[in-house]
Amino acid sequence: MYFFKPVAYIDYKPPTLCKGKVWFISFYVKDPSTGKLRRVRIKLNHIPAAERKKAAKELMATYAERLSLGWNPLVQRETPRATHKAFDAYAHFLRVKEKESEQETYSCYRSFVKVFQEWLLKEGFDEASLIGTVSHDVALAFMDHLDDDPKYSARTYNNYLSFLGTLHTWLIEKGYISTNPFDGIKRKPRKLMQKKRRVLNNEELAALVKHLQKENPEYLAACMICYGCFVRPKEIALLRCRDIDLQAQTIFVSKEIAKNDNDSFRTIPDDLVPIFRQLDLSHPDWFVFGKHNGDACDFSPGREPISHKKFSDYWSHRLRPALGFPEAVQFYSLKDTGITNMATAGVAINLVQQQADHSNVAIMAITSIYLGRKPEANARIKGAAILPK
Numbered sequence: 001m002y003f004f005k006p007v008a009y010i011d012y013k014p015p016t017l018c019k020g021k022v023w024f025i026s027f028y029v030k031d032p033s034t035g036k037l038r039r040v041r042i043k044l045n046h047i048p049a050a051e052r053k054k055a056a057k058e059l060m061a062t063y064a065e066r067l068s069l070g071w072n073p074l075v076q077r078e079t080p081r082a083t084h085k086a087f088d089a090y091a092h093f094l095r096v097k098e099k100e101s102e103q104e105t106y107s108c109y110r111s112f113v114k115v116f117q118e119w120l121l122k123e124g125f126d127e128a129s130l131i132g133t134v135s136h137d138v139a140l141a142f143m144d145h146l147d148d149d150p151k152y153s154a155r156t157y158n159n160y161l162s163f164l165g166t167l168h169t170w171l172i173e174k175g176y177i178s179t180n181p182f183d184g185i186k187r188k189p190r191k192l193m194q195k196k197r198r199v200l201n202n203e204e205l206a207a208l209v210k211h212l213q214k215e216n217p218e219y220l221a222a223c224m225i226c227y228g229c230f231v232r233p234k235e236i237a238l239l240r241c242r243d244i245d246l247q248a249q250t251i252f253v254s255k256e257i258a259k260n261d262n263d264s265f266r267t268i269p270d271d272l273v274p275i276f277r278q279l280d281l282s283h284p285d286w287f288v289f290g291k292h293n294g295d296a297c298d299f300s301p302g303r304e305p306i307s308h309k310k311f312s313d314y315w316s317h318r319l320r321p322a323l324g325f326p327e328a329v330q331f332y333s334l335k336d337t338g339i340t341n342m343a344t345a346g347v348a349i350n351l352v353q354q355q356a357d358h359s360n361v362a363i364m365a366i367t368s369i370y371l372g373r374k375p376e377a378n379a380r381i382k383g384a385a386i387l388p389k
Helices: 049-068 086-100 103-122 136-148 154-173 202-215 217-229 233-237 270-276 309-323 333-344 349-355 362-371
Strands: 012-018 024-030 037-043 250-253 264-267
Touching: 012 049, 024 049, 086 103, 086 154, 103 136, 103 154, 136 154, 202 217, 202 309, 217 233, 217 270, 217 309, 217 333, 233 309, 333 349
Parallel strands: none
Antiparallel strands: 012 024, 024 037, 250 264
16 A cells, blocks of 8 residues: 555655765655655765765665655654664564563564554565554554454454554654654544343353263363353463362462462352363363364363463354354353352352452462361352253
């Protein structure tokens, strides 16, 4: 697309050689303070007369190439790293954030940058182009692309806008650019970001269990950890085999992986024990659901953790079409459904809140310190009938 590269005679004028008492190369670039073309002169009299013409020709070719890639010496005075390539600047950001951020946060940053760069390349962006060529027009075009693609929700749109704005603010601080190309782009209104999610009814829940018992028992276990133990998808992805104690009927969610940075123990209801017994927990240090590249259906244990997105991807691309679930029935609907069904089954609301990690979960971890052992599973939760018969 035209806006990826400066346009000759609009954004700049190519270099020309002026000969006389003073030899110099002349070209025009936009003055960042006025937006108008301003002349730049490069004197050549310091070069010996016999070599001046040849040197001038080589310099003009170099300046012409750099101008076509977005170089502007007037901008460089304010931003010393303006001559860096755009993709190199983004790589610098990721290197810094890899050291500063948690793994999950860094993975999100890397994913955002990857999607943005892939779109740039698809639309004709040159990898050699300088960071200054990522203009406001480019930013608008990318956000329009997200807006037009039905797979990106209003919430996702705002997440990209927020991240890319933050990224380019960082680039300003580091001297790559002087203005943020994503400034002035409006976020989607809050009313468009309301959750479009509902609980599963008994027929849908029964169909899910029956289908996955045959097609994918390990994925069924992941669903039930969310449904009956109220563990979040990001936490499920980081559970190790040693964290599941089928004899005590507990799942340990350590503070290292918990959203609220507290240790907690979740009770495994009796209804779910047979499902969890199908898991291979023979390698204590392995992750319950391992990373298996290239196999979207494999949820077996592994040395490396699965991406939490794989749970929702399998749900959206395979389970939902197979069972005919509407879009409002999502993977995370399982937790909402489990909380609803457990409360309906007569479990006290304070116990449901504790199981859901909504309040006072640290009390259980504190108790374990004084007792020197894991807390026992809660008898009321164990006996709650939460699966349709």
